[in-house]
Amino acid sequence: MSHSEFNEYATVCDECDLVNEVPLMEPGESLSCSRCDHLLVSLPKKRREKILVYSGSGLLMLALALSFPFLSFSTTGIGRTVTFWQSLSVLLNKQFTFLGALLIFVLLVLPMCYLLSAALLTWLINKRRNRVLQRLFLRTMTVIQPWLMVDVFLVGVLVALVKMQSMADIGFGLSFWAFCSYVLCLLKTVSLVNRRWLWNQVAGAAKCPPLMAGSARAQGLVGCHFCGAVVAEEHGHCGRCGHTTHSRKPASIQMTVALLVAALLMYVPANLLPIMNTTFFGVSEPSTIIGGVFQLWGMGSYPIAIIILLASVFIPIAKILSLSWLCWQLHFSSHHSTTQKLKLYRMTECVGRWSMIDIFVVATLTGLVQMGGLMSVVPGAAALSFAGVVILTMLAAMSYDSRLLWDQEEALLAGKNSER
Ligand SMILES: [Zn+2]
Ligand SMILES: [Zn+2]
Numbered sequence: 338m339s340h341s342e343f344n345e346y347a348t349v350c351d352e353c354d355l356v357n358e359v360p361l362m363e364p365g366e367s368l369s370c371s372r373c374d375h376l377l378v379s380l381p382k383k384r385r386e387k388i389l390v391y392s393g394s395g396l397l398m399l400a401l402a403l404s405f406p407f408l409s410f411s412t413t414g415i416g417r418t419v420t421f422w423q424s425l426s427v428l429l430n431k432q433f434t435f436l437g438a439l440l441i442f443v444l445l446v447l448p449m450c451y452l453l454s455a456a457l458l459t460w461l462i463n464k465r466r467n468r469v470l471q472r473l474f475l476r477t478m479t480v481i482q483p484w485l486m487v488d489v490f491l492v493g494v495l496v497a498l499v500k501m502q503s504m505a506d507i508g509f510g511l512s513f514w515a516f517c518s519y520v521l522c523l524l525k526t527v528s529l530v531n532r533r534w535l536w537n538q539v540a541g542a543a544k545c546p547p548l549m550a551g552s553a554r555a556q557g558l559v560g561c562h563f564c565g566a567v568v569a570e571e572h573g574h575c576g577r578c579g580h581t582t583h584s585r586k587p588a589s590i591q592m593t594v595a596l597l598v599a600a601l602l603m604y605v606p607a608n609l610l611p612i613m614n615t616t617f618f619g620v621s622e623p624s625t626i627i628g629g630v631f632q633l634w635g636m637g638s639y640p641i642a643i644i645i646l647l648a649s650v651f652i653p654i655a656k657i658l659s660l661s662w663l664c665w666q667l668h669f670s671s672h673h674s675t676t677q678k679l680k681l682y683r684m685t686e687c688v689g690r691w692s693m694i695d696i697f698v699v700a701t702l703t704g705l706v707q708m709g710g711l712m713s714v715v716p717g718a719a720a721l722s723f724a725g726v727v728i729l730t731m732l733a734a735m736s737y738d739s740r741l742l743w744d745q746e747e748a749l750l751a752g753k754n755s756e757r
Pocket of ligand 1: 350351352353354355370371372373374375
């Protein structure tokens with residue numbers, strides 16, 4: 338691998354809008370933004386081969402995970418063994434169509450499309466064939482990536498098993514271990530994918546207008562948020578990937594605030610209504626998220642009780658509050674530095690999807706515990722509003738434009754300089 342592996346001239350940081358020149362890079366090196374330290378490009382050794390191996394193995398493991406028993410559950414002499422597909426289809430059969438479809442989408446359809454695209458894309462790049470398909474696969478991967486949640490699901494399954502250990506014997510089927518390997522392969526593939534590098538492989542180096550130091554906007558330039566190319570602002574679209582370009586996300590703050598308000602409205606029923614209903618010998622007992630935390634605490638599973646409390650109660654509200662604060666900061670600046678604000682933003686963006694844990698716990702219990710009148714679990718009314726909170730806060734974080742924070746800092750500095 339030589340410089341031809343990545344021959345870009347410059348790229349614009351997605352998080353602070355600074356134009357970074359790209360030096361000659363050797364395999365094993367990486368380039369981070371010189372202002373905000375956001376990772377722009379990394380060049381791991383033998384990346385194409387690794388992506389092909391991990392995405393291929395991921396698909397194989399997914400096929401295995403769907404073919405054998407996933408979990409088994411037995412209590413007072415009666416038992417039930419479910420495959421992964423059965424545990425998800427219970428939700429569809431029990432009229433929780435939306436929840437069932439959502440889970441099938443995030444646990445099977447999206448990861449499968451991602452792995453398939455990654456495998457086929459690297460294969461086509463190696464063969465230097467069909468540029469049109471290469472672009473299609475690359476677009477698919479870019480859109481799907483933030484919505485991959487299989488690792489969160491795995492933690493959800495483990496929490497569900499801890500909840501049940503006092504009342505039943507749990508067995509792990511062959512598929513469970515295949516599912517764990519599938520999760521690991523998927524995480525490894527995601528960590529190897531870098532869209533700047535991939536676009537460079539698929540479409541070559543982007544044509545680069547003359548550059549100066551500083552932010553792209555000050556020079557009438559835009560960084561394409563899809564492929565990282567530097568584009569003149571007046572073009573309105575990227576010459577390399579064809580995506581429309583915006584110097585800043587349109588109506589970013591209004592959109593973020595609207596999504597946050599919607600999330601806050603759904604947060605109330607999500608915590609007050611029961612998230613699941615357990616029927617035991619004909620007696621139905623609803624439980625809320627907080628009720629579940631108390632139950633786990635009572636069973637002595639303190640770490641898991643704390644994880645659920647953090648993921649389901651604390652993180653969503655902390656996320657809503659910190660994003661609101663970040664929006665407010667754009668109008669009324671405080672003494673906090675832009676780097677500190679950016680750190681907060683990155684944190685809210687990366688912890689967001691972990692709030693899905695409780696939804697996955699309920700889904701696992703519903704899939705597994707179906708013993709007719711003897712014992713059964715179904716999701717409660719809160720499950721849907723809770724999934725809504727998680728999705729809305731994720732969308733809110735995505736529509737927030739962190740580059741506005743840097744614009745504000747630049748404006749303040751310019752103001753100070755002109756006062757002198
Ligand atoms: Zn940056
Ligand atoms: Zn582009």
